[in-house]
Amino acid sequence: MAPFSFGDEPLHAGQTATVMCFVSEGDLPVELTWWLNGAKIGDDRTDVSMVSTKKSTMLTIDSVSGELAGNYSCMARNWAGVAQYTTELVVNGL
Numbered sequence: 001m002a003p004f005s006f007g008d009e010p011l012h013a014g015q016t017a018t019v020m021c022f023v024s025e026g027d028l029p030v031e032l033t034w035w036l037n038g039a040k041i042g043d044d045r046t047d048v049s050m051v052s053t054k055k056s057t058m059l060t061i062d063s064v065s066g067e068l069a070g071n072y073s074c075m076a077r078n079w080a081g082v083a084q085y086t087t088e089l090v091v092n093g094l
Helices: none
Strands: 017-022 031-036 048-052 056-061 070-078 081-089
Antiparallel strands (some): 017 056, 070 081
């Protein structure tokens, strides 16, 4: 799994943030899921959108807020195992 980041500097409330997670090797099918502070991000969230292909997934936050700060993890799972990468979203002033 390739590393990803929200950048080196904290983001300001209201900014848009996008990260992409992709698996460079491994057998299909691969299930890709996003997690925020240990809780799976569901499709029912209106403040976060996710678009996935067979080996990649992109997470977009249209308007960053303190509520959305924290540790974001991308988890890839297939028959052979699980891989995960985590990065922190820091919001200015928190």
